[in-house]
Amino acid sequence: MDRVAKLALERAVVVFTTSNRSMCHSVTSLLQQVGWTAIHGWKEPRGREMERxxxxxxxxxxxxxxxxxxGGDLVGGTNRVMAIHLAGELVPMLKKAGALWL
Structure with missing residues (x-):
């Protein structure tokens, strides 16, 4: 199994990000506001491989x-996550994945 897919299945929410992109900060901030996030950056030894x-x-x-x-599924990037949130679908999706217990 690919490393990215394996990490995505291990946790309810995984955000692959870098520290130097404003859109990465926007998404992680949103997820922190709605309750929970796990973030994996490119500091891993196999970071470039994961990026590919x-x-x-x-x-x-x-x-x-x-x-x-x-929930192990690729949702997408900033635009997709923001659209899901504005449509009122992000919190239910996080609950279903076990990331929120509210």
Whole structure:
């Protein structure tokens, strides 16, 4: 199993991010406001390999971060997460994944 998929399945919410992108900060801030997040940066020894994996998962589109997984499923990046939140679907999705208990 690919490292990205394995990490995504191990936790209810996983955000692959870098510290130097404002959109990464926006997504992580939103997820922290609604209750919970797990963040894995590129500090891992296999970070570049994981980045290539994400680009492949996203159909070759760059940038690959932030990439948000909820319940093991790739939700998408900033635009998709914000759209889900504005539609009122993010909190129910987080609850279903076991990330929120409210």
């Amino acid at each position: 994996e994400l680009v492949r998962m996203l159909g070759g589109r760059a940038p690959a971060v932030p990439a948000v997984f909820i």
